[in-house]
Amino acid sequence: MGKRVGMEVSIAIAEAACQANVDVVAAYPITPQTHIVEHLSELVADGHLDAEFVPVESEHSAMSVCIGSSAAGARTFTSTSSQGLALMNEVVYIASSLRLPIVMVVANRSLSAPLSIWNDHSDAMSVRDTGWIQVFMENGQEAYDHVFWAYRVGEDRRVLTPVMIHIDGFILSHMVESLELVDDEIVKKYLPPFEPIHRLHPDKPVTMGAFALPELYTEAKKAQDEALKASWPVILQGWKEWGDLTGRYYRPVETYNLDGAEVALVTMGSMGETACEAADRMRAQGKRVGVVKIRLWRPFPFQEIRKALQGVKVAVVFDRCISFGGQGGPVASEVRAALYGESPRPRVVNFIGGLAGRDVSPGDFQNMVQEALSREDDRQENYKIYGVRE
Amino acid sequence: MAKPITQILWTELEPGCVIVEPGNAREYRTGDWRTMGHPKVDTERCVKCAQCYIFCPDAAIERTQEGYFLPNLYYCKGCGICAHECPVKCIEMVPEGE
Numbered sequence: 001m002g003k004r005v006g007m008e009v010s011i012a013i014a015e016a017a018c019q020a021n022v023d024v025v026a027a028y029p030i031t032p033q034t035h036i037v038e039h040l041s042e043l044v045a046d047g048h049l050d051a052e053f054v055p056v057e058s059e060h061s062a063m064s065v066c067i068g069s070s071a072a073g074a075r076t077f078t079s080t081s082s083q084g085l086a087l088m089n090e091v092v093y094i095a096s097s098l099r100l101p102i103v104m105v106v107a108n109r110s111l112s113a114p115l116s117i118w119n120d121h122s123d124a125m126s127v128r129d130t131g132w133i134q135v136f137m138e139n140g141q142e143a144y145d146h147v148f149w150a151y152r153v154g155e156d157r158r159v160l161t162p163v164m165i166h167i168d169g170f171i172l173s174h175m176v177e178s179l180e181l182v183d184d185e186i187v188k189k190y191l192p193p194f195e196p197i198h199r200l201h202p203d204k205p206v207t208m209g210a211f212a213l214p215e216l217y218t219e220a221k222k223a224q225d226e227a228l229k230a231s232w233p234v235i236l237q238g239w240k241e242w243g244d245l246t247g248r249y250y251r252p253v254e255t256y257n258l259d260g261a262e263v264a265l266v267t268m269g270s271m272g273e274t275a276c277e278a279a280d281r282m283r284a285q286g287k288r289v290g291v292v293k294i295r296l297w298r299p300f301p302f303q304e305i306r307k308a309l310q311g312v313k314v315a316v317v318f319d320r321c322i323s324f325g326g327q328g329g330p331v332a333s334e335v336r337a338a339l340y341g342e343s344p345r346p347r348v349v350n351f352i353g354g355l356a357g358r359d360v361s362p363g364d365f366q367n368m369v370q371e372a373l374s375r376e377d378d379r380q381e382n383y384k385i386y387g388v389r390e
Numbered sequence: 391m392a393k394p395i396t397q398i399l400w401t402e403l404e405p406g407c408v409i410v411e412p413g414n415a416r417e418y419r420t421g422d423w424r425t426m427g428h429p430k431v432d433t434e435r436c437v438k439c440a441q442c443y444i445f446c447p448d449a450a451i452e453r454t455q456e457g458y459f460l461p462n463l464y465y466c467k468g469c470g471i472c473a474h475e476c477p478v479k480c481i482e483m484v485p486e487g488e
Contacts, residue, residue, distance in 0.1 A: 099406035160405050198408045207409035219400035220407045227405070 118357025
């Protein structure tokens with residue numbers, strides 16, 4: 001059995017990267033991610049982790065160093081937030097296109113302007129289509145566990161794709177939580193050494209990142225898309241084996257109290273626990289409310305969403321990011337797309353809230369359910385910004 | 391390369407589109423970029439000075455056994471730098487087909 005400790009989630013994530021025995025950490029400090037790489041730099045400096053810690057001059061360089069070292073066959077870790085993620089954007093695409101299994105923890109934070117250091121999902125959604133495997137964590141234990149899972153899945157030769165672990169900034173990153181740390185023996189059993197198919201090595205020269213003519217680019221993107229979709233069984237297998245070793249089983253979508261539910265709250269990230277609290281309160285009042293929590297964001301679990309929402313009358317989807325001039329929230333957009341061909345299908349009501357750290361309480365979720373039930377027609381593009389003063 | 395580029399299936403690409411065969415850029419026919427014609431060398435006047443060979447940005451000029459320097463039209467993009475640099479003006483840019 002592992003060791004139960006009270007630990008800040010950022011520190012636990014750094015400890016996980018240390019236990020995963022990463023070879024290279026390249027990062028630039030940015031709130032609210034800083035504690036993660038700060039602790040990793042201490043672990044390297046104090047000799048607990050035999051790795052190269054590269055204190056780069058920007059996030060663009062951080063991801064570039066990660067790409068170079070991963071291409072050379074190194075197990076590579078980085079972490080960032082918000083503007084940092086925005087700055088590294090072009091290289092984030094290159095990491096996945098070159099199929100390099102880098103693991104990046106993103107402590108989610110709103111994007112400027114106005115300048116804000118607090119938590120929402122606007123940074124995550126700016127990299128939605130970068131081709132990385134992406135998960136949203138509900139609590140610190142999940143975040144710690146998923147560092148191992150991310151390497152296990154990403155480095156699998158059937159996958160070879162980078163993995164992004166989203167944790168809500170401050171709400172998770174700075175939370176001191178009761179966590180179970182696993183023994184190194186478990187990690188050894190779970191995580192084989194990284195053996196890439198191709199690596200930059202003088203014994204067998206290869207070219208990575210060359211250009212492709214119009215005659216080949218489409219085939220390259222098709223191959224990448226298929227590879228991401230083909231990660232599905234490896235993702236599930238990675239979760240199953242982690243569960244067998246630790247007792248903690250994970251799934252693409254978690255459901256809570258959905259039996260006979262009329263309304264389902266659909267969330268992603270740490271808001272899941274708040275929504276469950278709200279659902280409990282409403283059940284106590286005799287209202288049939290359950291929760292659907294999306295863990296796997298890319299590849300998106302369309303079938304699991306359809307299954308979870310089968311028989312539900314109203315799905316209240318809570319987004320923490322705006323798609324300006326578009327459909328509202330990115331999560332609602334995917335949920336609506338998943339349900340479009342279903343008959344009958346739940347009415348989808350989309351609320352956007354919790355922007356830049358604005359608190360969302362169980363009472364807020366109760367209000368959303370009430371409002372959703374009082375509304376009649378909800379077109380695809382309808383959404384409401386919850387709690388805005390007007 | 392075994393296969394022409396237009397026949398490669400997506401399933402046949404290496405992960406990440408890695409190129410495992412070094413030097414295959416030589417198969418890339420840059421000669422089809424030409425729009426301004428191609429260089430024609432008058433070997434009667436050529437003094438074999440190799441200025442064109444040195445200045446060619448694409449290394450598309452090759453030395454013949456006799457020591458003359460002639461463009462390889464598979465690669466030559468027709469930029470005209472060789473004609474411009476030739477000290478005896480023995481290189482003329484002529485329209486395609488001539």
